[in-house]
Amino acid sequence: MNITQLLGLTVRLLVPTLLVALGGIFSFRIKVFPLGLEGYMLAGCFLAVTGTYLFGSPYLGMAFAAILVMLLALIFAFFVIELSVNPVICAFAINTIVAGMTRFLMIPVFGSSGRIYLDSALALPRFQVPIIKSIPIVADIFNNHSALVYVALLLPFVIQFVYYKTNYGLSLRATGAYEEAAVAVGISTRKVRYIALMTTGCLAGLGGAQLSLTANLFNVGMTDGRGFTALAAIVLSAGEPIRAFLGCILFGLCDALVLNLSSEGIPIQFLSMLPYILAILFAVMPPVIRKLSERTAFSKLQLRIRQNDPEILASRAFHHSVNSEE
């Protein structure tokens, strides 16, 4: 197995999931569970191919997908925010309707059912990045990808900045943490929630567009659960963009490993367990490490007390004098 090839494959496989996960984080942060990501992504796949087919450009196809899926998310937002429909039920409806509509619309739009192939001239262009292409191993991993791949790889850092360094990020976090308090300080939580839910749709649509336009086709059900993988990355990362990025790298690496190992003759029954084992590890490791470090810190403190550490003794004396003065 060639490690460079494996990492290059990981980059190609993780990007659609990453875009969807980053979109889903916006919903997650305002306490709307983004269960409709699979539907948004599938709609993005279909609309990107439709847009490319209609306008003759993959970039216009991508924009078409992003805008229309954002509008779909607007409908979802209207139901959730204005009509107080349970977001989980609404998301189920979105997933079901999109699965049906993409099948149904194939015939009137393309005159065929099941799948549609785009002309190879409409394939998403790949770029040779000036500096990267001349660095031996890095070039094999990061060169010769479509523009959206590079955008997706930078996006977690941009979103991290938005969350923690901008007014909108602060409003978003405040709305998610305690909506009444956010309203009390004058934040328009309704507007914040609308923007967050529409951003989810936009990014998930782009994720779908990346998937279908890279393959240059639309196939019924082609997302094959990627929206739910993105959801797993969001939940495991607790809605933190950089951690979600790491989660998506893990899932992408896992997919790449499965592909490589299956072509090495390792049974697929074993390999198909691999993503779930890694997901469990990804979920379990942070609390285990936290617990272990807490326990280590506590035992170190006990040891210092037993050894009559002067700092501890001084601290004790100080607390004792404060309490006796009171």
Next chain:
Amino acid sequence: MKKILSVTLCILMLGMLAAGCGSKAKETEQKDVFNVAFCAIYPFDQAVWLSNMVETLTKYNEEHDDVNIKMVEVSETSQYEPKIRALAEQGIYDLIMTQFSGHVEATIAVAKDYPDIQFFSYDGMINNVAEYPNITEGQGGDRLVNGFLSGACAAYMTQTNKVCFIGGKEIESIQKQAAGWQQGVKYVNPDIEDKYVIADTFADTTITRELAANLYAQGFDVIGFSASGASAGVVQAAAEAEGAKYAIAFETHFDEISNGKEIAAALTYADKMMVQVIEKAKEGKLEMSVQKMYGYAEGVNDFVYCNDVVPQDVRDKVQVLLDKILAGEIVVEFVLD
């Protein structure tokens, strides 16, 4: 606002109900019409062969006034028996066609209660079918022979002595193709490196594309593939691969996107089999309680070449192998390495 929306939704739902209960293409209650219910185990457009089957049956239905075919998606496990039973309960169907082993239990359960209806199981693998007086099974396409001819063709065409078969999922129909492929490769040249890989998807073209690209990069130069809708990914990888990297399709063609790299295809016209079964049943000649193979002899299978890449001498050799199989000189067995 909420009231208006609720009323609009109710009107929409009523409209959809009315449309659903609306007119039928033919009067199903007519006595002189042979009524057939076709139950698909997948959504109609999930697989290319199924889309073709639905298209052929729709056309056949339109062209024949004496036959009425109702096509139903019976794709949810919990709905298998209720839906098949509901069709039988209507009392108008002369023949009910179900698919694969998934539908078998429901077919057997319903068939027992409706002895006057003929049931046809497509690839149900009902080994004790002789025990059921109103069930017959048809195996659509000889997958072992298809696999053998494809494997032999791949073995004749490889320049690197490395060939591979990619299957969508680890199911019996795919295993049969793989078993045939392995025997075909070995028959031509036992020293060829032959790999059998499962992509574990029937829908995800990204996975099959990357898998095939990886195999081509490892030096495998002829890849056979059977992964339903996900097969397109393998063809795309072949189209993008530089040099003499080829693909051999199973069940259906993908040559419109192959850039000339799909060199041959072991086709199965399962739709032809369905039409043959309906016609036999209509004439009262459909034999019950048997398993019948619909293969090359019945015109349900064909091994075709997509372009001029495969030279005439290889085509002649493959034809000789087919003749030997049909004459019983070569027996392809369901044994997977």
